[in-house]
Amino acid sequence: MLKIAVLASGSGSNAQSLVEHFADSPWGRVEIIVTNNANAGVIERADRLNISTLIFDPKTESDAVLKRLDEEIDIILLAGYLKMIPAAWTRCFQGRMLNIHPALLPKFGGKGMYGKHVHQAVSEAGESETGITIHMVNEQYDEGAIIAQFKTEIEPGEDAKSIEEKVRALELEYYGPVVEAWIENLSLSQ
Ligand code: GRF
Numbered sequence: 001m002l003k004i005a006v007l008a009s010g011s012g013s014n015a016q017s018l019v020e021h022f023a024d025s026p027w028g029r030v031e032i033i034v035t036n037n038a039n040a041g042v043i044e045r046a047d048r049l050n051i052s053t054l055i056f057d058p059k060t061e062s063d064a065v066l067k068r069l070d071e072e073i074d075i076i077l078l079a080g081y082l083k084m085i086p087a088a089w090t091r092c093f094q095g096r097m098l099n100i101h102p103a104l105l106p107k108f109g110g111k112g113m114y115g116k117h118v119h120q121a122v123s124e125a126g127e128s129e130t131g132i133t134i135h136m137v138n139e140q141y142d143e144g145a146i147i148a149q150f151k152t153e154i155e156p157g158e159d160a161k162s163i164e165e166k167v168r169a170l171e172l173e174y175y176g177p178v179v180e181a182w183i184e185n186l187s188l189s190q
Pocket of ligand 1: 008009010011012013014015079080081100101102114115171
């Protein structure tokens with residue numbers, strides 16, 4: 001059974017769906033939720049779900065937190081974590097760190113493309129579809145190998161808020177199952 005850390009900076013709906021999904025899984029368990037934001041909604045969710053949290057300052061505590069995660073954790077899942085992941089982290093957890101991006105990469109990825117900015121850009125570009133991308137994390141923003149993508153259609157004139165709701169539904173449905181299948185493959189091939 002692999003030990004999972006979830007990194008989140010915001011409301012934590014994806015973090016919660018991961019905790020709930022893995023509560024019944026034979027392949028992994030969310031052990032800890034790590035956040036850089038002491039006011040993040042994810043902390044309250046973690047308390048309700050009985051998952052321990054670690055609040056840290058990436059400027060001063062990055063090395064210490066990485067050391068702890070390396071000792072205690074097998075896999076890191078990013079779920080709305082808004083800080084840059086340092087190279088030491090991607091090196092240490094190479095092949096063991098995944099992210100969910102709320103668009104169909106390589107479109108609408110890269111610097112500044114997070115949260116509402118993504119949906120706003122998709123809406124302004126007049127796209128006919130959008131979706132989610134679950135991918136490996138490497139040192140470049142949003143450029144690691146893609147594990148899975150799921151799409152949803154956009155009606156003409158749909159605004160960013162409505163697009164966000166559709167994308168959120170895909171995130172909550174698929175992040176847990178996709179990661180679980182990925183862990184299963186990983187475990188079976190070792
Ligand atoms: C999600 O859209 C996720 O894809 C992204 O940031 C958002 C986080 O939302 N990268 P929440 O904190 O999980 O509610």
